[in-house]
Amino acid sequence: MSELTERLTQRLQDIFVAPAAQGEALGADALGALIAGFTPVLVGQLAQASHSPEGMTRLLTLFNDPGLPHPDEASTLLDGGHRERLAGLGGQLLDKALGGQAAPLETGLAAASALDRTEITRLLSLATPFALALLRKDAGGGEVSAAALARLFGHEAPPSAAAAALAGAEGVDLKKPAVAAPAPAVDAPKSGWSRLLPWLALAAIAVIALLQLKSCDKDGASTAEMPMPAATPAPEQPAPLPASAPAASAPAALTDASAPAAAPEAPAPVSLYYDRSVTRVPDDAAKLLEPIVAFLKSHPDARVEIRGYHDRDGAQALNTALAAGRAEAARVYLEKAGVPAAQIEEVAPASTLGDDADNRRARRADLTVVLR
DSSP, rough: HHHHHHHHHHHHIIIHHHHHHSSSSSOOHHHHHHHHHHHHHHHHHHHHHHHHHHHHHHHHHHHHHHHHOOOGHHHTTSSSHHHHHHHHHHHHHHHTTTTHHHHHHHHHHHHHHHHOOHHHHHHHHHHHHHHHHHHHHHSSSSSSSSHHHHHTTOOOOOOOHHHOOOOOOOOOTSSSOOOOOOOOOOOOOOOOOOHHHHHHHHHHHHHHHHHHHHTTSSSSSSSSSSSOOOOOOOOOOOOOOOOOOOOOOOHHHHHHSOOOOOOOOOOOOEEEEEEOOOOOOOOOOHHHHHHHHHHHHHOTTTTEEEOBBBBBSHHHHOOOOOOOHHHHHHHHHHHHTTTTTGGGGEESOOOOOOOOOHHHHSSEEEEEEEEE
């Protein structure tokens, strides 16, 4: 394992395993082994994502999620009524961290350890928020930038190298009790999870190959402008014909009803301006976006197009990820404000470089309402 993986594993053992094991059918030793098998896959997948613009955008959203707990809160959040809410959040974070490929990891760990798949899913969901919080702390804490994540994961070995490090181990069937040779009297007895650790970790790392194959279409290694599918505008539909007026209506009423309804006036475009290396929406977003939110809620046929931009400073790959992250942050804000996802579209501009000499104005996301 890499130094980062070993450090994360140990810290999760320190803050998470004991309180998480309380009230669960899985003992602390088995949970410790599960965590040891999980962390190499998590770190490997995050490191792989950090090497592509699309993957970096996903990581920025992930590590800047406002729901991530503080590592010191583990005992409190794993006690009583907080646990279910934490598991719900962690399930979403786990799926996003592994690029939508959490199921193969859970299946592999279940097969290697003969543990219940449902229990594995639950425990990994509980562990993920704290694992990400610890990694965010390693990246500097606070609002994590793309540069900080690149430094954190830039020297990580690819998952295949981690698997090669365990290639000397011979697989065993953990569904059956292994007969261990008697240890010399001077050796301290190993704990249960320590005996399982090499095999469970090997099984987990083996799953990475499958994850890589399935995620390669999502997190391409290109450092060029991140391609995004161009929006295909829906064909303009004729205004619906008004319902016929009753026969007894006055002629004037018939004339008014047959007149075409005036097209609604869309709100003016809005630009959100971001700080350097930041993708979180600015503090004035609520005020600026209020007209757009209200209009979209009352006009389900309208949509909003979001385009993200960056300034002229810094590496192109990271800047592209920042531009996409700013558009993504605006999209998430609108969804949380109640705008249906079907009415929101992120559009990749011809160039993500902001067309303004003022860097402050170049670092932005433009939102434009389009009437269908």
